Amino acid sequence: MFMPDGQSANPLRFLAGEGQMADMIRSHDWADTPMGPAETWPHSLRTSLGFVLNSTLLGAVLWGPELRLFYSDGYREMLGDRHPGALGQPVVDVWGETYAPIAESFATVMATGQGFGSRDIRLPMVRDGVQKTTHWNATASPIFGEDGSIMGILNIAIEITDQVKANAERDEQHLALNSENKALSDSVDVRIAERDSDVSKEQAFEQDAERGQLALAAGAIVGTWSWDLTQDRFTIDEAFSKSFGLEDLSRLSGIPLARIVANVHPDDLDGLAAAISEVIARGGAYAHQYRVRQCDGEYHWVEANGRVEHAPDGTPLRFPGVILDVGEKRELVEQRDNAWNDLRQLNAALEDRITERTQELMQSEEALRQSQKMEAVGHLTGGLAHDFNNLLAGILGALDLIALRLEQGRTKDLEKYVTTAQGAAGRAAALTHRLLAFARRQTLLPEPTSVNRLVIDMLGMIQRTVGPGIRIENVAAAGLWPALVDRSQLENSLLSLCINARDAMPTGGRLTIETCNRWIDPGMGKQLNMPEGEYLSMCVSDTGAGMPPEVIAKAFDPFFTTKPLGAGTGLGLSMIYGFAKQSGGQVRIHSEVGEGSMVCIYLPRHHEAGVEADKSVAPLKLVPTNAGETVMIVDDEPSIRMLLTDVLEEMSYHVIQAADSQTGLKILQSDVRLDLLISDVGLPGGMNGRQMADAARVTRPNLKVLFVTGFAESAMLNEGHLSPGMTVMTKPFNIGILTERVRDLISL
Template identity: 75%
Template sequence: MTPLVCAHVMPPSHSLNASTLSFLLGGGEMGELFRSHPWEQTPLGTPDTWPQSLRTSLGFVLNSTLLGAVLWGPELLLLYNDAYREMLGDRHPEALGKPVADVWGETYAPIADDFARVMTTGKGFGSREIQLPMTRWGLRQTTYWNATASPIFGEDGSILGILNVAIETSEQVVANHARDERQKLLNRKNLSLAQAVDARTVERDKAIAEKLIAARDAERVQLALAAGAIVGTWSWDLTQDCFTIDEGFSESFGLENLNRLTDIPLAGIVANVHPNDLDGLTTAIKHAIIRGGAYAHQYRVRRQDGDYHWVEANGRVEHDADGTPLRFPGVILDLDEKRQLLAQRDQAIEELRALNAALEQRIEERTRELMQSEEALRQSQKMEAVGHLTGGLAHDFNNLLAGISGALDLISLRIEQGRIENLGKYVSTAQDAADRAAALTHRLLAFARRQTLLPVATDVNRLVLDMLDMIQRTVGPGIRVENVGAAGLWTVLVDRSQLENTLLNLCINARDAMPGGGRLTVETCNRWIDREMGKELSIPEGQYLSMCVSDNGSGMSPEVVAKAFDPFFTTKPLGAGTGLGLSMIYGFAKQSGGHVRIYSEVGEGTTVCIYLPRHSGTAVDHDDSAEALRLVPTDAGETVMIVDDEPSIRMLFADILQEMGYHVIQAADSLTGLSILQSDVRLDLLISDVGLPGGMNGRQMADAARTTRPDLKVLFVTGFAENAMLNEGHLEPGMAVLTKPFNIGILTERVRDLIAL
């Protein structure tokens, strides 16, 4: 699949007299570029000197909606339309008028001989699936094309160039490959089911096969019926009422006692016809004689042995010119064998109906078995994912808790020993482990798309530039870091810290894919996502910013790419990574209204692009400086109310706020908190958890309190992504949110800022 790339527009340059360019009318952006291009500075010269064959071909290409180009002259200079321009990527506009081999390099090599053959023989070629390696916007990939190349003949009959029209089928080829892989998987499942069928099913299959053979025999019966079986002939002279018959007719009608085969009247012929069939036969004969033409009738006749058998008489009545009946010749068909065959056919049809019913029942049974098998497989995959999730969490958190618990144990021991001079390193160890645990929970919440985001209008180019030094230090001197920032890049509304984590994770993954060194590129770009691409990405069509991280490392196979976003999936050695990096990035992108995609080929490298919706606001300045914890006391007598169901959190918050000089009121649930809020006690700030017992959540409690205290300042704290409870993050003036865990210094700063509002 062709990745999304940035588009460049060639600025207007030297203009020519429009009257000389009438054959260049229309053509979209490329038509405008052709009309303003300084052709007098190129080997082609000005358009008024171009031959008519070039003008005609180029006029066709420019106004075609298909991807097309004219390759002109011995060097095959490239002249192309809007659709071709999009395919060129960052090769445009420098490619215009340049030799096609210089423009495409290795991409042109597989078809160079075919194009040269067109120029020498004048015979065009077409191919439904050309495979070409292609690098566009720094991304190397394998592409597939339906293409034609036709010679352009000059006025003197010489071959002057090639008309090249193509359609890219990369997405279709990749989709077909994925479909074939799914079909192979389904076939393997069906094979497994078939092998599990017991011996009784095998016997049923054998019986079904016999029925099918019988059904095929019924088809042969039908052919035999069509052929018929003639057993005798007759000729009836209607003017004299005289029959002439052969021996077969005589035997079939039981007339062997007659000693002649001619001059037999009708009464003698029908003497042995079954009494029940005689009237019908007489009527049929009369009608045939009156109207003339074809005649056919079935009835029973008694043979010499006294048994009746079915025959069919087929004949034709011949009239004179005045309409007088003259002759009535015909043949006799023995219907006994035919009726037996009909009975066999009817039996075979009935058995086939029964067979179809049995097959339908078996198909339903097999379908149910397959659905049950697939459901069991899905459940197994779910349990496997849960196993990976819980196992990975247990492993990582046990390591972090061991660091925290061990540091606290040593702090307690040193205090008992009175050795407090080196407590700082144990405090730092515990704090570092706690920070890493917080980062792990943020990754999990990002994967689940449940983290609480604090989006701000962000200049992504500025963010990338601020991080380049850190990225270079992280990846090491063996990797060259390049930044390609698009001019006029749009602003996005995004959680800045999460986007920084995303970029750093992508760069670390790229570093790990290049153990021997290489090139890492961070590129930003503005993109328009149309409806079709938006449907594929599960995002609305519109304007998006893309941030791509590319490397020229080991790359990934399609199987690895398909699992890359799964939680705890990693190709790194045990202990070298949690496997949450890409899943966190995917969750963050989706929660931010965007998407993330991977383009990779084994041995060629990988590009990961995150797409974020454009924001119409202006980016805000960001200060990365961090202040140390400072407790600034207050003497204004402000009152802060803390509502949280966790006693340890209430205790910590109360201690630090009381040390700052605030009066603190505590409540353990929303019901108690609301009763205090609805009283006349002084309250300058409410600090509340979002998820609370007592019948309402923190947001509901705060909204209820603001009916009587409209100016109440509120600081929400949460350890979970309760955006739904926070009205999807839409906070009213005087409200703020903090995500647990957080630095105490941040808490005190937010308290001071909110009270000061």
Template identity: 65%
Template sequence: MLLPGGRKRGDGTLTDRREHNRIDAEIHRTDTSNDPFAAAVRATRMPMIITDPYQPDNPIIFVNAAFSRLTGYSHDEIIGRNCRFLQGPETNRDDVAKIRDAIARRVTIEIDVRNHKKNGELFWNRVLISPVFDIDGNLTYFFASQFDVTIQREHLHTLSTALKDREHMLDALLRSSAEVRYRMSADWARMLQLSDGKFLADTTSETSEWVERYIPAETRQGLQAEIDRALHTQTTFHLEHQVYRADGSIGWMSSRAVPVLNDLGVVVEWYGAGSDITERKQAEAASLNRSISLEHQIADRTAELRLYGDIIQSSAAPICAFDNEYRLIAFNRAHSDEFYRIFGCRVQLGEVFPDLFPPDQAPIMRGFMARALEGEAYTVTEEFGDPNLIKPYWEVSYSPLRDEGGRIIGAFHYAKDISDRLRAEKELAQTQEALRQAQKMEAVGQLTGGLAHDFNNLLAGISGSLELMQTRMQQGRFKDVERYMAAAQGASKRAAALTHRLLAFSRRQTLDPKPTNVNRLVAGMQEMVQRTVGPAISIEVVGATGIWPTLVDPSQLENALLNLCINARDAMADGGRITVETANKWMDERSARQHDMPEGQYLALSVTDTGTGMPPEVIARVFEPFYTTKPIGEGTGLGLSMIYGFAQQSGGQVRIYSEVGQGTTVTIYLPRHHGEVEDEEASKTKAALPRSEQNETVLVVDDEPTVRMLITDILEDLGYTAIEAGDSAAGLKVLQSDVRIDLLVTDVGLPGGMNGRQMADAARIARPHLKVLFITGYAENALLGNGRLDPGMAVLTKPFAMNDMAARIRSIIESGKQQARWS
């Protein structure tokens, strides 16, 4: 069982319990600044605590500053106490029981509880308590975040009270209304309730034959179409339709119903109201009869008026037509009703349509209509309506009307209320964003969990080896020191490799790109790859003739190729064949879009195996850090993620093609380099660099004392004079003095107000030929000018071998001497 900081619990023996108590005490007084999880909890602005379920009463063992600010208690007043110290008489005991039950069952719970602060102030605390398990599935500790939701709760209470008052008022209005009110089942199959015996012929409730009872046959088809639309979209039902009146005659009703949803968003019934519009419909019919000759004239003159049947017939979509003077020459019932709904007045034939809009909207509408009268057919989205009534968003389409000679005599105006659609799109976007954030947090959790596991293993090997080295040296037993030293060095190298893989995945590693012949690189690695994969697997190399060079870091490409071959080997437990192939690829626009990369010329390096292959769900995740299908202990899950990051940082891409049982092909695409490749034999010939004999001086600037000590020792071994500085301010002070400085060795990330690059640039104002060697824990490319260094500057990535550092220092200083001789 891992404790914060990587410690393990034992099996419960007396000795183990003593050790457990000692470790717990150590946790309380140990600086957790190096614990990445504790650092994350400390840095966040959300109040958070960590509790230890293995101590009596589940005490708090870690708390961040935000929690202290929320509750008013200091760090020392919180540590060691159970969370219930925030509870009081006002805390609901049922809520407390729920929390205890969740902790006992080791499950996550989110709940609002009534708590009090140190000053006695009551507040609503939204608590999220979650168990944290180690890689073996054992409980490590409980993590709890807090959030003050007092204002939200009070606001919700106020809204609830206002809603009840509004419901009472609405009920009173409905009781005094002359409208017909009704309730329908969720599928509209049954009428659940009908009130008003003066208008309709029958007021019987709970009937499944309401259509035949209330609706004339000629209206039923249009009614059913609107019902189907409302059911499908779960939006408002709205229709003007014929209905049997109480006296047996047929009248007209304007009917509107809204869906009633439960907490899960499921429609449970429909609530509606209807108004008698018989007199209005009779007046409109008379008006339409007067304009029927004009309607026929328009219908005969343009094929576009095939849509005009929708104007005359009942339609859920508002449609109208207007002439060259912007006057209405026709409109359907939906248009008249919608205009009344959003503006509170009825339209009439012959009215100038734009003048019916409010002053701020009339010019917009006139401009739209003018474009149609000029012959343009188009669609726009706009918000129209009376701010005091309703102001929905409309999708409005226009098309001109022409006579037999092609002259424009008017235009169509077709409107569609898209408010619900826009609202749904906005809600969908918000949901998608929340999902993306949740996925990000899940990825961060996987990354930190896997990183902590791997680093704790490596640190255990390093610290254990150093401890045994110290013990053996104190005992005078030097025989095993070399073995422990080799173990510590091996673990440290694996830790360095792990950080390089992480940096490769995040595209922040330091690369040393060079023009590279990939055929030559693959041929040089063939023997090593064959030894690595073993004799049961054959290696076939297919190098394309006339292969293009590419600008890439050769060592990183070799590492990527070796990783791919190892993955291929692991997929062929019973042996098989690995084919390493190079090719020149031209990516046109279509191919580049399929591969998610810019179009152009690329060098392709492919590794194909005859192994088990991968299903699509595995292929979708193979580039995720720490994702692996191998058993625990047989893979870190960083191989392919490192290759992905390396390819991206090199300006290329990596793609996988695989079928279950058919094998896998992984292809790295690297941009073509238009230039020459350095001769391999010439690059290997390097002159031996002598020790310093001219009292050269090197300034070492690093905020880590151990690093400064090691570099200073290297310099003294080479015969150089070393000057040390712990931050950029002290380093710049030396550089701006008259002291001789032949080389500046500096970390990139420095305290003191400047980073290493800024300090070097400032120093070069007075010392324009100053040689600079940057050393960095990771590639701060932005600080280093995105990898583009000025002449006389170089970079070396931590951790580095001491011999590599010595060779780099000597080569930089000696190259400076050569340039001085030729200048």
């Protein structure tokens, strides 16, 4: 079994931690369980379990088809008496009916690889011997094994039962207060009708008092009054006298306002006087609350409700009304406000806690994702190191033998060593190109391309690559539109798809390459995530095993591969996806398990004429020039400068060299003759090759420029927008093509 560096010395290092569960899992004898010895557990289980055991969150790992339960110390407390028997047991056996509401969701995660996050999941639990409904916020993320299959679930949860209960109590109190206010309002409906001017004050008071008694029967009114505004004389009842602490009065009529308000709280007198003055001036309804000291010496809240009656000429005549005890109401309102404030503070604290725990959860999940990503990077770099070491061994070995044969004077066998070194170097360049294509950082050299012709030219090589057990069919569309595309990248993409198809048919089958013109309408464009318009498609299909939906969903992800360690880097489809998107197109997979797969590359139609002819590389011939042209080479790599100088001088060009942009710019701004600048894009000296060339063109506007780049520096070329007289080649390049490009540029 594969182990990261260092784990062989301590195979249980992933169980390091001070918690009870880490110690329990370390000491548990797993050899006689379906899990087997802990030393043999898969790396994906180790990584997930190490994260859970060293986290303060309530977390669990559900492993294998039976979702066997491993959990943290926080989860252990929640289990209650189910612990320790729950450890390593199927989750459905541990939780029973509590697991039922989420069983389907967890099964979906295992089937599709799509995680979920849910708020307010309601789960029945027995606590303190009582069946209760608990509330949870939870996430469930798939755990992928070393072969890309779904091996388990990482489950993180936060209980919110207290918050839900507090919110419900707040709502109930709110409803109760609203009902109380409505009942109090309905019980008091004091309307004092205007009296005819000939009705005596005594009769009016008797009628008011009769209404007041009816209201008193409802338990809301604690006194009535009638105030003769023309004489400043109050007539009150005994209840009013008691409510205002006026039991010492010898009579209940003819009382002035000053005596009535004698027991009003000093802090409320000004407000009461202003309210009385305002209603007397305007007439009509009146209501005002204030405190009055009663016989017990305590101040109590009352509310005065009445109506001021005016004569036809506007003279204030009479002010009858009732007194309501609002002490309990104000206490209830105050309790409600205090309760609301407490609940708001509790909610704020709970929200802060949830936010904090959620952030901790997100950080922990990000740490886990980063750990899984670094594990994938480890697999990738291991495979790349293996491939590069093999290629370098071929290059260095061939060069060593070339040097030995030259020393021995034996030049007869040099050609095969040169061919070996060139082949290995070409494969190394292709491997680097895949990495940069995946990152969409490659420098593309698009040109009008006949895709049908490209496929025909490659059929022989494809057949040799896939072997005789696979039959190849080429279904070429008549009148196929041309594409503006990097020919070599499209060739690499086609070959990579054919190799994938071969691997899906280990016992043989049929491989079909089909081209077609496509009009993508808005609906199809939305489905394929590409603009509407005219496209041509190149589809590679096989009769292999097919892919399940969860594999299709991850097929273009970086580092994802279903092949065993060392058999694939996980960059093939990622490279194709990056190339297609960078070319303005799209890639889509259509597959069903047992029915084979089809991968289609969509490329925009190129409307201009001039599709390229066959561009097979001719043998290198260095044709000398007789015009005495001068070429300047700026590159920080001495071996590149040396090789280019030797080639160009053999062609009779004068060559000037510079190792950085600062030195190069000084020469470019001098009076020396220069017919062509060959420059790397990434240069030391404070500016890149494009910036140096642009600065040189201020004084040399017609300077011809050939950029040579190692793919990853293409962004420095201003997204590929080159000025007239500028072109670009990617490293490594064929010397013959370079010399042709030099001659073409100088002759412009």
